[in-house]
Amino acid sequence: MEDLAATLPMLLMGAWLLPLVSFALIVFLGPSMGKAGIKAGYLATAAIGTSFLLSMAALVLWLNGHGSELGTSHHGQTTYYTGQWYSLMEIGNLKLTIGYYIDSLTIGMFCMVTLIATCIHFYAQGYMHDELHEFTDPEITTSDGGKFTRPGRYHRFFQYMSLFCFSMLGVVISGNLAMTFVFWELVGICSYFLIGFYIERKSACNAANKAFIVNRIGDFGMLIGMMAIWASLGTFNFGDEQDATGQVLRNEQGDVANPGIFSHVRSEKNHYALKVPAGMAMLAGGDGDHDGDHDGHHEDEEGAQQAEHHDHDTASSGGSAPAGYYLLIVAGLGIFCGCVGKSAQFPLHTWLPDAMEGPTPVSALVHSATMVAAGVFLVGRFYPVFAPEVLLVIASVGCVTLFMAATIAITATDIKRVLAYSTVSQLGYMMLALGVGGWMAGMFHLLTHAFFKSLLFMCSGSVIHAVHTNDMTEMGGLRKKMPYTAITMLIGCLAISGAGIPFLIGFSGFHSKDAIIAQALNFAQANDNPLFSIFYYVAAIGAAITAFYMFRLWYMTFAGKPRNQERYDHAHESPKVMYVPLIVLAVFAVGVGWPIPGPSVTNLLEQARPAGTVATETGAVLTGLTYPNEHHAHPIPAGDTHATDAERKRADAIHTEANLVAFSTALAGFLLATMFYGLRKIDPTDVRQQFARTYRFLINKWWFDELYDAIFVRPVLVLAKMISWNDRTVLDGIVDGSVRTVKLVSRIDNLIDRLLVDGLVNLIARWTYDIGASLRSVQSGKLSWYVMAIVVGTVTLFVMASFVLRI
Amino acid sequence: MTNLLTQPVGVSHYMAVGAVMFVCGIVCMATKRNALGVLMGIELVLNGANINFIAFGSAYLQKDSAMSLGLDGQLIALFVIVLAAAEAAVALAIALNFYNNHHSIDVDRADELKG
Amino acid sequence: MAEFFTTNLIEYVSLSEAWATPLGYILAAMIHIALLLNVVAVGALGFIWLERKVAGRIQDRLGPTRVGGRFGWLQTLADGLKLITKEDLMPAAADPFLFRVAPYVAFCASFAAYLALPFATGWVGQHLNVAVFFILAVLGIEVFGVILAGYGSASKWSLFGAMREAAQVVSYEVPLGLCVIVPVMIAGTMDLIAIGDMQAGMVWNWFIFHDPFTFITFWVFFTCATASVNRAPFDLAEAESELVAGFHTEYSGLRWSFFFMAEYGSMFLVSVLAAILFFGGWNGPIPITEIIGLNETNGALAGYVGNLLGMTNLIIKASLGVTVMIWVRWSFPRLRIDQVITTCLKYCTPIAAMMFLGAALWILYLPGGLWATLRLSDPLGHTREAAPDQQAAAMPADGERE
């Protein structure tokens, strides 16, 4: 165990820093790395590949050390290692450190990110080969109507990819909120670079700016959350301070010596139940000393009564909730704001589809598997701190996003945009899952989705590479030309649609989506309020829509007859370096979610479940809000003695219903898509005309861009014009007037200078000249004279000092 | 007169040697016309000074060892040596430059700036 | 040893103490000198023979075969006799003083460096705390002999050779010094005996295996050492294809042989230095003498035998180094002077500097070196008590060896 505490951080640090090394090397040596920087690709790939091996080593070590605890649901403390590598600065209480927080989630994410990134690096070596020589951008015409040609930027691409991997891994491994924020922003800037890779294209430029600015809005909320947490808790660390062997440091009373954020909110003393930390209560004006006695949401009756009692006492400051509870909500919402931006949730989702302007490997890496996953990851990491009310917000946002993005995806014809909206929609699934209390379900879907979404993106890249267009209306019948791509893409579609045999086994998406729907159902059943059933229904409908648009995409691309013969004729299967990664990812897309006994992904994730989140919880403000135990959405293992028979029965029922619903909705979507596009029994254009209004609404993406344009962009432009006018007339007038005054003054000054000052200076100069002329004969140019003068001077000084002055 | 060989030496003896070397250096600088000869004189002067530093830094050359400079003497001597090396490099470069321009190494020929 | 002679002189020869003390010291010093002179002179004898044999083999010849029976092992002696009997020539335009004194300067510098060179624990002419530094410094004087010879000969070939030598040696002192600093830094002392003793034990205690940086450092050190003792392919000072014989063009007879002895003496010296700094000095790959108890704790005789074995060990290692130098000389063409300087300034110096930095960081972050670090994760259960000797090494005990 103590070895793990030393070796795991070492291994993961290596995995984390290798891409940085690659980045630094490419930055300084990139252009000289082989022809047009081709070795930069090898270097970056080698770096991330080694990172993957190190991550796998870490995983093996973890399983070796903690494998025996797999699969057992636990209610106690999560196993983790935390510590710091480097202290950036300490100002008073504020400690900014580079640290780590390693649990099985971290390791799982490391393996996933590095594996996918490695595949994508290989893939990109093939995809980006155009950049190896002079690159003529087909989408740009210069002002004189010619083609725009520039030197290739192969090495720069891999430079940013390396930096991106480093940043993403930094987010995953980071041990405190401040470090997370730093790497969070690094991820943002990397995506800015990569989206704007074709910087000469206006659209790419705009998309990069959009992504960056929209993310800033979310980050502003995140900063507020950070401030709320730091001001009240005084620490940024996630976990409790540990000694070198991974044991939590304790003081004499046996309490945790330096608790992290998680322990502040869900302390060991309080049986890991959510409780407003003393710091927050104090900051909110409540009496921090009595906090431990009265606050908190104990499951037992007595605690509830006490809480009620306390509520009456502080009715003025905290309403019905305990003091500081709102601060907890603000902190949670703030952090969630950042995640909304990064994970492209409603209403900040608009940047993600535009971000498809970047090269396809970028889309696959940045905007499907990792960067947007960072938001979900942070929600998952920060889960213990979210109050039930915040979770409700998360669920609502996820629900809206899920539905909205899925509907838009139905009408999109750009192959990458379909996938982009699908990504947004799936992220909405994850948020929904987290929001309804399905921590495991959300994280599980995050991992499985990363695999099949990157696979899908890379397949689409392969298609684009072959036909040189994004437009699906110009494709069709490509499966004969590109068998590998077609099959792997079909696997990806099946996985994302959640195909599988109910109650038995299926593609990875089947298991994760099933878990989400089950928890949504569980949540709906636990709350009487029918409004909460919306989550369940939207999730189920979303599954159908997902299957529909995914198979629409596949049919339009690969099945049927070619719609554009010329493009079809030029199409060809991609090189080996591109389709081998596809096959690797396809294998994972199939099997990563299988519930094999022992080291399955779910069991691994279960180990990282934040302490106390399986217990049933209720809201303090919305007192009707109840969060059920996530374990009770699945068949409860026979060994679990905590569960009652009723709970067992209910869990089985939920499982059965969710399984069937997930399967049947997906099947329905699939059949519908087959009817429309596969067998062509129904003509899509008819339907389109029939629902013209809806179609326009969807094809224009719910008018979101136009709405933001009207609300935010135009007013800002008008304001800017007004300020500009003010600058030019008022401010410039003042400045010009002062210039004229200064000119006048300086003329007068000039007169004084020439007559008075110059006269004086000239006089001194003449004196100096006369003295110099009389002294020139001393400068004989003979070195020996100078030396002797020094000696005689020294001796004279000495004689004077000792005999005349008698010092 | 006491036999010099049987007496322990002290700082004074070192200072005497230093003084001789120092004065030799001075005379060398004053009398040599070759620029490199002058440079050698400078080296002698610096060494004469260094001997004093070492002597005062030595723990056992004075009656009262607490009066010694201790390690400071050696450290300063070290700095002198290093700076002397730097000085020699620059002076040599100047001398070579002078030689390139004047085809002579005689410092008395370098008198363009004389008054 | 001086005390031994003094007491014996007083006791048996009944000299007064005033005379016995200086005599004792002089006797002890003379014995030391005689021993060391033997190392230089006999060593040179052997190595010149070795050079001729190795060169012969490399060029598919037999080399000397006749003198002294088999293998021509007395060839060098015969050469030496011939050199002694040769006329001592001096060019008319030469500066007589400098011409005469130059060979002695070269030889004395090479020989004086042996003063501080240990051959086994405690077996050293004069135990110095800054032995490594002293040896490098004194070795640097050797170049003066060459330069004075070049200038004093009043021959342009000699002058060219001397100028090259001056430029080369001054340049190569920089990477050589940097390379030496690496093991010195690891050992924490400049005392060669302490450095040698620190590498006692199994083969992986040798500093060359301490970390990857020392491993690379050794090769740089060997290259620079080859250059600084003027051996091919860096023997620009005597490049016979261009400069007749370089700085010793005008020399003949015994004076010439002094240069030769100085060269072989220096070769052996740097090889011994390399052996002590990187290859464990007098410690074998397996501490056999330690295992069978041949050390001071088991009596003076055991210690003496152990030291003798150690010395043999060291001399074998150093001879291997010399052999490699010979091998290199007969295998590689001579570099041009600009290539020599390029090798030094563009390759050796930066590499040595990087190795220095790397080794420093290694020590800082992996205390105990590579093996100690590996042992941390040793499956056989060695725990993380990293190398207590490392801490002991940081503050070496002084003045208690002799």
Added chain:
Amino acid sequence: MDQINWHTFFFLLSALGACTFALMVVFTSNIVRMAFFLVLSLTSTAGLFFLAGADFVGAMQIMIYVGGTMVLLVFGVMLTAQERFVSLKTSGGTWSLAALAGGALLAVLLQTAFSVDDWKAGDTAQAGQSQTTATRIGLGLLGARFDEGTSGYLLPFEIVSIHLLVVLIGAAYLARAKRRAKPSADNPADRSD
């Protein structure tokens, strides 16, 4: 007869060497021989340093002065050693003036040297038990003075490092081969740069 003090004996030997060779530097007119005597003088000085217990500085003296600076000087001498510059004669007047000034300075310095009683004799019996100075000097240069508890010489050390770098660049710049705009026709040797 008193016991001969060996420390004094070696001191006198080295001092004699240092002074004699320094004087020979002054009185030799041949520049190469001057350099040779200077080497001997500096080596003797190193011996004095060893005797004063400063073994590191002594070795440093040999390494830097003798092995580096002097080789550099001789290098310069050879580069400029044309026949007419090897022995430049100095006028008798300069000699006498220099002797006068030097003699006065020597008198003053010697008077100072022997003016303090405490300095006249030390306790050189301790000379044998010298301790390592290299480690302490190294620490002192890096800013830690454990013997006195004061701070060391880190700043001067860094300044000297920068200084050396500047000198290196400056010397290389000064001594670089200049490409003349117009090679003078009357001196073909000028073209050889």
